[in-house]
Amino acid sequence: MSSKSAKVQETRILLLGLDSAGKSTLLYKLKLARDIVTTPTIGFNVEMIELEKSLPLTVWDVGGQEKMRRVWKYYCENTDGLLYVVDSTDKQRIEDARREFEHILKNEYIKNVPVVLFANKQxxxxxxxxxxxxxxxxxxxxxxxxxxxxxxxxxxxxxxxxEGLRKLTGFVKAM
Structure with missing residues (x-):
């Protein structure tokens, strides 16, 4: 099996953002197409999402509490796309969110990986x-x-x- 067809088998998406930005809510809305009550993620959630048959996505939703942000770098290897969720209403922590975003983009494993920022809570x-x-x-x-x-x-x-996930999958397919 060629590496290209292996890539079609699993596309790994990393879902990051500060705690309470809406990452898990977003993930389960996409996965289940309904509302669920979420609690702060301690550790991570992993879910398969299929917008289209040709590109199944494995989405890694990693907790955004300060202690978890220190381990984000360990989830970057083999990542095909980054979804970064920003709480557009949390103006007190917007600079923290920006700083974490800038920091994760410097990770060697996601150097050229496409990114979609979700400006959440519109x-x-x-x-x-x-x-x-x-x-x-x-x-x-x-x-x-x-x-x-x-x-x-x-x-x-x-x-x-x-729409945001389709944009990211389009970027991933073009790589």
Whole structure:
């Protein structure tokens, strides 16, 4: 079996972001297409998602608490795409989210891996827009060596989730 066909067998997506950004809510909305009550992820969740038969995704949702962020680097190996979730309403921690995003992009294992940032919680009045997140996170500069996209979304309603994941899978297929 060639490495290209092996890649079709499993596409590994890393789902990161600060705690309470909405990562698990987003994951299970995509997986189950319904609302579930989530609790802070201690460790990680792994789920298979199939938007299309030709590209099954294995999504690694890693906890975003401060102690977990120190081990994010260990999940980067063999990653084909990065989903980074930002709580667009958490203006007190937006700089922390940006700093963690910048730090993870420096990981040698995901040097050229495509990235989709989910600007989550767009249903909340006063949420930062996708354009504001793009500017604040310096995405054009930090991701100049890879495909990237910033997708406004609402994990609880599902709005924008499929579009963002389709964008990422398109990038992955083009690699």
């Amino acid at each position: 249903d909340v009045p006063g949420a930062l827009t996708a354009e504001e997140i793009t500017r604040m996170f310096k995405v054009k500069k930090l991701c100049s060596d890879r495909n990237w996209y910033v997708q406004p979304c609402c994990a609880t309603t599902g709005e924008g989730l499929v």
